[in-house]
Amino acid sequence: MPHARAVRLSRWTLASALTLAMAASAAASAAEPDLAAIRDQVTRQHDVSIKRLQDWIALPSIAAENLNSRQGAEYMARLAREAGFQKVEILDTDGKPGVFATLDAGAAKTVGLYFMYDVKQYDPAEWTSPPLEARLVDKPGLGKVMVGRGAVNQKGPESALLAALHAIRDAHEKVPVNLVLVAEGEEEIGSPHIAQLVHRPEVAAALRDTVGVFMPAASQDAEGAVQVSLGAKGVVELELVASGEKWGRGPAKDVHSSLKAMVDSPAWRLVKALNTLVSEDGNTVTIDGYPKAPAISAGDKAMVAVAAARRNEERVKAQLGVKHWIDDLAWQQANERLVSQPTVNIEGLVGGYTGPGGKTVLPHRAVAKIDMRLVPGMKKDDAVAALKSHLAKRGYGDIEVNVSGGYDPTQTAADAPLVQAQMATLKRLGLDPFFWPRNAGSYPGFVFTDKPLSLASGHFGLGHGGGAHAPDEFLVIEPSNPKVQGYDGAVMSFVEYLYELGK
Amino acid sequence: MPHARAVRLSRWTLASALTLAMAASAAASAAEPDLAAIRDQVTRQHDVSIKRLQDWIALPSIAAENLNSRQGAEYMARLAREAGFQKVEILDTDGKPGVFATLDAGAAKTVGLYFMYDVKQYDPAEWTSPPLEARLVDKPGLGKVMVGRGAVNQKGPESALLAALHAIRDAHEKVPVNLVLVAEGEEEIGSPHIAQLVHRPEVAAALRDTVGVFMPAASQDAEGAVQVSLGAKGVVELELVASGEKWGRGPAKDVHSSLKAMVDSPAWRLVKALNTLVSEDGNTVTIDGYPKAPAISAGDKAMVAVAAARRNEERVKAQLGVKHWIDDLAWQQANERLVSQPTVNIEGLVGGYTGPGGKTVLPHRAVAKIDMRLVPGMKKDDAVAALKSHLAKRGYGDIEVNVSGGYDPTQTAADAPLVQAQMATLKRLGLDPFFWPRNAGSYPGFVFTDKPLSLASGHFGLGHGGGAHAPDEFLVIEPSNPKVQGYDGAVMSFVEYLYELGK
Incomplete structure (x- = not known):
């Protein structure tokens, strides 16, 4: 398939890819999705999708400040409806409301989605570009990026997944899996009521049959490398x-x-x-x-060894403004400390x-x-x-x-179908993904991986961003590095992953 | 003299005091000041004096915020001019400007005055009355008070001293001492440039001949008691x-x-x-x-013993919201700790x-x-x-x-004429003052008491206030407790002190 060779799915390369794809499409069986047609829709819808993300960023929901939580839930519900979820409900909790939505595609398999509609606090005085305007600016070394609160954490990647559903539908293709979406508005204050949402009988029942739950993410680093994380602290x-x-x-x-x-x-x-x-x-x-x-396991150590070799220590140090790791540890040992x-x-x-x-x-x-x-x-x-x-x-x-x-911490086995589908998708897209024992940052995956649900859970998505929780948070829209996916590439990565999961 | 028996000099008792005073005045020698006439002026000028203080409070100078320092110095200079200082200069420093003013009364003795025109920062949200409006409000247990930033620290007492000069002049009396005023705008940030002001040749020369330097203060506690402090940490x-x-x-x-x-x-x-x-x-x-x-001296210990017996521990605890002193010390020992x-x-x-x-x-x-x-x-x-x-x-x-x-710390001997005049004035006004080794709070008296000037320095003034550096700072204007002086009583205390110093 033509996209197997494409290491970059930006809007500029899509036009030429399209030519190849059309030929390929004609040869494809009826059961195969017309990925070229979907990709064409992604390109055509680029401006609309970007505008959708910008509009979302303009409405910040901040639980710590009691800001716009109800409005944020309603907006999330609207975005889900527009993306094709047939059943969308706002669910009240003892804290901020959540959103529960299902998309019945008549598919054999069902996949869970975990979204957050809230964002971190921000002080506009610290930003070089207004945090709610989501302006597109040139960022040296990266390309054209969108600067805004939530650009990467997490509205950008989430909106890219929704754009994938729009593109599939508008290409007259069938969404390859049924979807169960749970969105919360308290992630940035530590998800105090996530269990109230997920353990509601109707939500738990819908999730029980999924192959697992994933959260859209911009998983590429600045050089395009992708890790597949098996959990989080x-x-x-x-x-x-x-x-x-x-x-x-x-x-x-x-x-x-x-x-x-x-x-x-x-x-x-x-x-x-x-x-x-x-x-x-x-x-x-x-x-x-x-x-x-517990002491770091041999398996985790081995994963860290591979990952450390793949990551550029000096680049990370420069990004963080750090000259020495704790105890002057070497890069690999510093990463072992990070995960363990x-x-x-x-x-x-x-x-x-x-x-x-x-x-x-x-x-x-x-x-x-x-x-x-x-x-x-x-x-x-x-x-x-x-x-x-x-x-x-x-x-x-x-x-x-x-x-x-x-x-609590969350952990998923490397051989879980949700994870294996990530590896397969990434490899098919020409990437060379590596495992990572667990993120040092946290997300409430425990509510999916722990009893009673005991599901797989993880993050997925191409693209690159930075500045989560900091001023000038950004998501790369049109990358200068061909190894990094821009916004349309991120959208296509979700298309590919959903089809892989549907297999 | 009639005022010797007056323990309260409020505007209401002044009318009757005046009748006695007029008789006394007729019998007085030509060299004696007509205190009754001055007191009459104080009463007549009450509203004007209060307005003068309110207008001053409306212009906060805050060095830490670079707020209104130049304007504050100009305002201070104007207040000095209007009070009769013939020579008034704004002196620049490496920090905020100071004011140097002299009033030549043709008197034999000269007295130094230390003023600050700056005030502490404030957050209006924490105040029950706007901090710059200097409203007159009823405060339970105290009477009518002015609430405003600087009301007691230090514009209130300073304005009362200026009001004393207005009253003496308008009563056609002679100011009994020459005055040298040094005002700074950085007291609340620790007076980093006070030596630049005071050690300027013309300022030092003017101060050298004074009997000492004092800062106007509202020295009465809530029960009217007055301590004469011999220094400050x-x-x-x-x-x-x-x-x-x-x-x-x-x-x-x-x-x-x-x-x-x-x-x-x-x-x-x-x-x-x-x-x-x-x-x-x-x-x-x-x-x-x-x-x-150094260990606390026997003299300091004796002073603290007298003072502790005179002060109401429970009242102080209630004011501060403190239940236990450090180490559960008894009141006297806690006060020893405070000074030493x-x-x-x-x-x-x-x-x-x-x-x-x-x-x-x-x-x-x-x-x-x-x-x-x-x-x-x-x-x-x-x-x-x-x-x-x-x-x-x-x-x-x-x-x-x-x-x-x-x-540095500052200390003045109990037998210094500046101090002895305080004791004499307070006793004459019917009070029973007691010595206090040193204030735990600080003021830059060292610049006067240390070399090269080696002058006496202290605080003086009747009246009561509170909340310095805190929300709802206040100065009692019309006290409910007859042992406490209101604003006019404070003004008269300065009149009395200046005449005592002039003797």
């Missing part, structure tokens, strides 16, 4: 709050700092408590009774006066925003219980542990 | 900044928090460094080689994500805003040097120590 997000009120010492409101000589300080108390949570270098968790992480070690990270510190210059106050309250990443074998609830018990044992029982969200 | 304000850039480890920008497993954290580094600065309870400075504080112990206080913590909820970033930078209070015998520069050396020795040499301001 778990995460807990929480605030540690030291306050005069709860402590019974120090002031109940901010007082003049000169009083420090006779009044205790909740801010110092927070520092002293934080100090007990990690080793001197900040890198090893020292919480008493914390769940133990639990962490306690300070996301933010907030206490007393936080504006410009100084202000002579003794704060009555100080907060550390913390995230803890968990590896397989660790449970979110155990980690939180250990933290609370540790603080109590050290005499810091008054420090509040306010968990805002999180979930 | 020194202070250093600084930021400790941990950053990936300076450290050479960790990221150069905020990155995704999942990377904590392979990337070092500047936020943890800050916590670990902070942890070394104070004892486990946060109350004892543990900086290596930090200047030693150096401190390291966290004013603020700022790092990474500080908004609502969480955000999964690994911050590239974290900041602790610190103030350190110094007791006599300690020098600001020694304290900073010890801190830097401590951090370097512990391996934290990359953590920036950015000093924004501060000054």
Whole structure:
């Protein structure tokens, strides 16, 4: 098939590919999909698809700020309906609403889709391009990119999957699998109500028959390489709050700092408590009774060895602005640490006066925003219980542990059909994918991979982006590197994957 | 004299006092001032004086925010001119401008005045009354108060001194001393350029002949008691900044928090460094080689014993929202600690994500805003040097120590004429003042008390206020407690003090 040789499916190469495809199509059996016709639709619909993504980005839903969640769910429902889902419902939870949708294609197989319609917070002052305008700009070394909040995390890839459904339909082809879509609006606060959505009887029943659940993603790195991840670490997000009120010492409101000589300080108390949570270098968790992480397995080590060799350490360092890995580890060992070690990270510190210059106050309250990443074998609830018990044992029982969200780690076997179809698709598209034991970032795959559903779960999609959770988040639309797929290539990668899954 | 029996000089009692005063005045020698006539002017000018203060509060100068410093200096200069200072100059410094003014009354003695025209930052959202409107509101238990930024710290008392000069002039009396005024606009950032102002040849020359320098203050507590303070602790304000850039480890920008497993954290580094600065309870400075504080002297202890007995511990605790002093000390011992112990206080913590909820970033930078209070015998520069050396020795040499301001402690002898005149005035006004070794709060008196000027320096003024540096800062205008002076009483206290100094 012509597309097997195409390492780049951009709109410019599609025209010539089309010529070949038309010839190929004529020779194809009736049962074979007319991929050339679908690809033609992808090209024709490019501007409409980009506009659809831009319109979506213009409506940010941010659970942490109680911003546009209802509107975001309604918009998600509309996008699903327009893409061909016949049954679309908004499901309320104790938090933000979710969306449940099914597309019955009359196919033999059914595939689950996990979407998020929420995005991370942003401060427009930090962006070089307005975060809601989703402008197309030239990014040196990458090509034409869309800059906007949600461009890569996760509206860009999700919209590309929806564009694939539009293209299949408009090419008068049959969607090769039935689809079950679950979308949530709280991913960025740790999915506190994802189980309420997924375990609803009608949702669970629909998912039970799927070959697994995947989330659309832009999985290529800047050089076009793709890893197939077999899971993700778990995460807990929480605030540690030291306050005069709860402590019974120090002031109940901010007082003049000169009083420090006779009044205790909740801010110092927070520092002293934080100090007990990690080793001197900040890198090893020292919480008493914390769940133990198993040693990295030989299988994981082997996967990391392959992956490390395939990735450009210097490029990653430059992207992150990092000169040395923890303990000056070599690249491969740093990656082993990444996939195998639990962490306690300070996301933010907030206490007393936080504006410009100084202000002579003794704060009555100080907060550390913390995230803890968990590896397989660790449970979110155990980690939180250990933290609370540790603080109590050290005499810091008054420090509040306010968990805002999180979930257990998730893992899927390499031989799961959902995963094998990814490998097959990627190889057919001319890529040389490699396995990755688990993402260090987290997503609530546990709700699919754990009991009672016990499904495979993962991410899939070509394309490249960056800046998730940061200013100037972007998705490459028209890449300068031919090994990287642009937006239309990402759309076609979903077409290919769905057909592979339908086999 | 009639006013000797008046324990309250409010506008309501002034009318009757006036009748007595007119009789007394007729009997007075030509050299005696007509205090009754001055008091009458104070009463008549009440509304104008209040308006003058309100207008001043409407123009906040905040050095930390680069807000209105030039305008504030010009306004200060205008206020001085209108109050009768013949020579008024705005003096530039390397920071914000100061004001230097002299009032030559042809008197035998000259008195120095230290003013600040700047105010502390404020967040209107935290106030129950707009901070720049200086509204008059009823405050339960206190009476009618003015709520506004600068109401007590320090525009209220300073405006009352200016009102005293207006009243003396409009009563056709002679100001009893010559005045030398130095006003700065950087007090709230630690007066980084006060020496540039005070040590200018013309300013130093004018100050050299004064009996000392005082700052107008609302010195009464809520029950009307007055202490005469003999000094103030020194202070250093600084930021400790941990950053990936300076450290050479960790990221150069905020990155995704999942990377904590392979990337070092500047936020943890800050916590670990902070942890070394104070004892486990946060109350004892543990900086290596930090200047030693001398043991509290017998004289200071005796002063504290008297003062503690005069002050209502429960009332102070309620005001501060404090249930226990450090180490559960008794009231007297807590006050001994207040006057004698150096401190390291966290004013603020700022790092990474500080908004609502969480955000999964690994911050590239974290900041602790610190103030350190110094007791006599300690020098600001020694304290900073010890801190830097401590951090370097512990391996934290990359953590920036950015000093924004501060000054040495200041001390004046109890037998200084400036102080003795305070005691005499307060006693004559029917009060029972007591000495206080030094304020735990700081002001740049060192620039007057240290070489080369070696002058006496202090604070003076009746009246009561609160909330300095906090929301709802206030000054009592018409007190419900007859032992507390309102605004007019404060004005008259300055009239009395100036005449006492002129003797």
